Amino acid sequence: MEAIILQFLNGLDKGSAYALIALGLTLIFGTLGVVNFAHGALFMIGAFCAVTFSRLLNLSHTVVDESRTDFLGNPLELQVPYMYDFFGVNTGAAIIDWAVPLSILFAIPVMIGIGVAMERGLIRHFYKRPHADQILVTFGLAIVLQEVIKYFYGANPIPTPAPQAFVGSFDFGLMLGFDAGSIVYPYWRLIYFMFAAVIIAAVFAFLQFTTFGMVVRAGMADRETVTLLGIDIDKRFTIMFGIAAAVAGLAGVMYTPINSPNYHMGMDFLVLSFVVVVVGGMGSLPGAVLAGFLLGIIEAFASMAEVLDVLPGINQIIIYLVAIIVLLTRPRGLMGRKGVMEE
Amino acid sequence: MTKSNFTRRGVMKTGAAAGAAGLATPTLFTGAVWADAHTGFTNAPQGDTVTLGFNVPQSGPYADEGADELRAFELAVQHLNGEGDGGMMQTFSSQVLDGTGIMGKKVQFVTGDTQTKSDAARASAQSMIQREGAIMISGGSSSGVAVAVQALCQEAGIIFMAGLTHANDTTGKDKKANGFRHFFNSYMSGAALAPILNNLYGSDRKAYHLTADYNWGYTTEEAITSSTEAMGWETVNAVKTPLTQTDFSSYIAPVLQSDADVLVLNHYGGNMVNSLTNAVQFGLRDRMVGDKKFEIVVPLYSELMARGAGANIAGIVGSQNWDWKLENELGDRYSGTNAFVKSFGEKYGFPPSQAAHTCYVQTLLYADAVTRAGSFNPCAVGEALEDYEFDGLGNGPTLYRGADHQCFKDVLVVRGKENPENEFDLVEIVEATPVDQVTYEPDHPQFAGGSLGTCNPGA
Numbered sequence: 001m002e003a004i005i006l007q008f009l010n011g012l013d014k015g016s017a018y019a020l021i022a023l024g025l026t027l028i029f030g031t032l033g034v035v036n037f038a039h040g041a042l043f044m045i046g047a048f049c050a051v052t053f054s055r056l057l058n059l060s061h062t063v064v065d066e067s068r069t070d071f072l073g074n075p076l077e078l079q080v081p082y083m084y085d086f087f088g089v090n091t092g093a094a095i096i097d098w099a100v101p102l103s104i105l106f107a108i109p110v111m112i113g114i115g116v117a118m119e120r121g122l123i124r125h126f127y128k129r130p131h132a133d134q135i136l137v138t139f140g141l142a143i144v145l146q147e148v149i150k151y152f153y154g155a156n157p158i159p160t161p162a163p164q165a166f167v168g169s170f171d172f173g174l175m176l177g178f179d180a181g182s183i184v185y186p187y188w189r190l191i192y193f194m195f196a197a198v199i200i201a202a203v204f205a206f207l208q209f210t211t212f213g214m215v216v217r218a219g220m221a222d223r224e225t226v227t228l229l230g231i232d233i234d235k236r237f238t239i240m241f242g243i244a245a246a247v248a249g250l251a252g253v254m255y256t257p258i259n260s261p262n263y264h265m266g267m268d269f270l271v272l273s274f275v276v277v278v279v280g281g282m283g284s285l286p287g288a289v290l291a292g293f294l295l296g297i298i299e300a301f302a303s304m305a306e307v308l309d310v311l312p313g314i315n316q317i318i319i320y321l322v323a324i325i326v327l328l329t330r331p332r333g334l335m336g337r338k339g340v341m342e343e
Numbered sequence: 344m345t346k347s348n349f350t351r352r353g354v355m356k357t358g359a360a361a362g363a364a365g366l367a368t369p370t371l372f373t374g375a376v377w378a379d380a381h382t383g384f385t386n387a388p389q390g391d392t393v394t395l396g397f398n399v400p401q402s403g404p405y406a407d408e409g410a411d412e413l414r415a416f417e418l419a420v421q422h423l424n425g426e427g428d429g430g431m432m433q434t435f436s437s438q439v440l441d442g443t444g445i446m447g448k449k450v451q452f453v454t455g456d457t458q459t460k461s462d463a464a465r466a467s468a469q470s471m472i473q474r475e476g477a478i479m480i481s482g483g484s485s486s487g488v489a490v491a492v493q494a495l496c497q498e499a500g501i502i503f504m505a506g507l508t509h510a511n512d513t514t515g516k517d518k519k520a521n522g523f524r525h526f527f528n529s530y531m532s533g534a535a536l537a538p539i540l541n542n543l544y545g546s547d548r549k550a551y552h553l554t555a556d557y558n559w560g561y562t563t564e565e566a567i568t569s570s571t572e573a574m575g576w577e578t579v580n581a582v583k584t585p586l587t588q589t590d591f592s593s594y595i596a597p598v599l600q601s602d603a604d605v606l607v608l609n610h611y612g613g614n615m616v617n618s619l620t621n622a623v624q625f626g627l628r629d630r631m632v633g634d635k636k637f638e639i640v641v642p643l644y645s646e647l648m649a650r651g652a653g654a655n656i657a658g659i660v661g662s663q664n665w666d667w668k669l670e671n672e673l674g675d676r677y678s679g680t681n682a683f684v685k686s687f688g689e690k691y692g693f694p695p696s697q698a699a700h701t702c703y704v705q706t707l708l709y710a711d712a713v714t715r716a717g718s719f720n721p722c723a724v725g726e727a728l729e730d731y732e733f734d735g736l737g738n739g740p741t742l743y744r745g746a747d748h749q750c751f752k753d754v755l756v757v758r759g760k761e762n763p764e765n766e767f768d769l770v771e772i773v774e775a776t777p778v779d780q781v782t783y784e785p786d787h788p789q790f791a792g793g794s795l796g797t798c799n800p801g802a
Contacts (some may be wrong), residue, residue, distance in 0.1 A: 159653025303593030
């Protein structure tokens with residue numbers, strides 16, 4: 001029982017990342033009709049926003065410590081962050097410790113800016129082109145973006161830890177009446193799940209309860225009619241692209257303490273996220289979220305030792321297997337709409 | 344630059360001829376005989392230069408490790424050509440290298456990008472051999488790549504001085520007469536780690552293995568399980584994890600449900616960083632199983648990857664081929680270390696990794712073997728390297744065993760530092776395991792199958 005609860009929790013946090021990325025993908029597809037293979041790269045850039053912000057907070061000046069030597073025997077040069085000078089050692093260290101959560105504030109404008117620039121600078125030229133062209137150009141863009149990141153940050157993973165207050169794990173075992181230590185779950189993964197839930201709720205509320213969102217939904221349903229009413233729907237869709245980029249970016253920012261970011265992390269999520277979108281139903285926002293969590297949980301259960309003993313290697317194909325079954329039984333995905341990508 | 348006339352048909356014909364000659368007259372080709380043979384092999388240097396090919400990952404997940412290897416190769420070439428302070432050429436027990444290149448020919452080099460993919464690595468090595476006239480290929484950060492490139496070099500009649508490759512297979516079932524490995528291997532990691540683990544954690548332990556699902560993972564798991572089981576540990580489970588896995592939480596969670604009190608992560612590179620980070624997140628480092636503290640072991644350490652894992656590496660035990668602090672901490676036995684660290688550190692501003700060290704050493708060993716043999720002929724070079732004993736290259740007294748072309752030397756057991764002073768000082772040396780303790784017979788079961796075959800001079 002403990003193992004099942006633990007894998008369910010694992011599935012929730014894995015599903016959170018899938019759902020956030022798939023949500024952005026679906027927003028872009030639903031509004032602009034673009035199949036954006038660069039969306040994983042936006043997740044990766046979001047993670048590197050956290051790395052960059054952390055490095056900005058750690059900007060230092062050099063102080064020479066004559067009493068100690070470096071590896072070559074020269075006097076040791078110590079790096080003292082400017083934050084210590086500005087706010088004192090304790091406050092400065094606390095600010096640096098909270099670099100990841102604080103970098104959300106840095107990432108939102110950066111990601112919206114990158115999203116808008118991508119849409120205006122490149123993707124809008126491909127609106128009327130076949131989906132295959134869109135896939136090729138956005139996939140090429142993803143490769144360019146990851147090579148740019150590798151050029152500046154290297155290929156190695158960069159540790160970006162959570163604040164000390166969230167290091168450690170919560171013991172669900174005691175709370176649920178099991179043995180102590182039988183169901184422990186890292187604090188940060190719980191925070192990631194709650195953060196994902198808040199972001200998903202915020203996006204739905206934005207689309208459901210604001211005038212802007214209402215216009216966007218109308219545009220998604222019938223773009224021509226909305227345009228004939230004199231509304232500049234293109235401008236709103238561009239903003240939606242920026243918002244979708246920010247959602248992917250925030251997913252990346254908060255993911256950095258879970259796995260140290262590297263330039264390739266976007267590609268690792270990209271294919272799975274597309275499977276999530278297809279299973280959820282092309283263009284369906286609730287479908288993307290539902291499929292994200294569903295596939296995350298199924299993938300977690302497929303990795304259990306008991307399952308692997310019976311079906312070795314099932315963990316590597318389970319998501320694709322589920323996708324095949326769903327598409328055979330429900331060709332439009334779990335919550336897909338008629339007419340999307342069917343012309 | 345020389346033009347290669349290497350063709351598949353030519354290689355097969357000369358390889359067969361050389362094989363036949365080798366079988367018929369195995370002891371006739373001494374250094375003196377080879378000294379007269381400056382032609383009749385692939386890419387025989389004709390002018391006043393000789394070209395070496397450095398095949399390292401310049402893109403892909405091990406690009407940083409590849410960059411460090413390339414730095415070391417550049418440094419070695421500089422030293423061979425008489426530039427810089429000479430580095431380990433000053434401490435090398437063989438003093439035939441005089442800073443005039445190799446046998447008076449100025450050393451130049453070309454590079455290839457393995458991308459840490461076997462097919463890409465073979466293609467780049469083949470290009471360096473056929474188009475650039477490389478006489479020797481070295482480098483790499485993966486056993487899969489090493490085995491593939493080694494096989495290519497065997498076919499082409501080129502010496503392969505392996506870079507970072509740790510799987511037993513490189514000098515086990517996939518060994519080749521033209522291939523030589525300085526780096527240690529999985530068996531040696533197991534043999535070095537087992538007694539230390541016994542001392543640190545006791546003989547009554549239950550180990551749970553997570554193993555990368557490819558060649559290197561299998562040999563490392565086999566080596567560690569056999570070594571630890573021999574001292575009384577029980578292996579409760581060994582689970583293969585996909586190489587592409589990034590989040591290991593689903594694999595870590597079952598560890599909590601088992602009665603294991605040790606987690607062995609047979610992972611390298613990004614896999615190691617992520618699995619270790621996930622294990623620490625799930626509280627395994629602070630976990631108690633009965634009255635025993637839960638422990639994590641990472642059989643193969645990499646300084647660059649340890650940097651990626653950050654504070655999570657603290658207290659974790661593993662093994663290394665070499666460490667830049669070795670001579671300072673364990674004395675003159677490891678002479679050459681400080682000379683190399685000084686050369687590398689002054690040129691690049693930070694200490695070298697073990698990947699850089701093994702590549703630098705392999706380049707010097709190749710140049711030294713050519714000089715002692717008096718010929719660039721791969722068969723002469725191979726003969727000069729076989730059963731060659733040397734010292735002063737940072738690992739203490741070392742033997743390049745002729746039976747399998749594997750170097751035998753002390754192996755380091757290291758542990759992640761609790762409070763590192765800087766980003767380069769991430770590990771502390773627990774012990775240098777003496778070479779006798781990590782030596783095995785050439786026909787050891789973990790190295791069974793395959794044979795060196797005969798040297799192929801190509802052309």
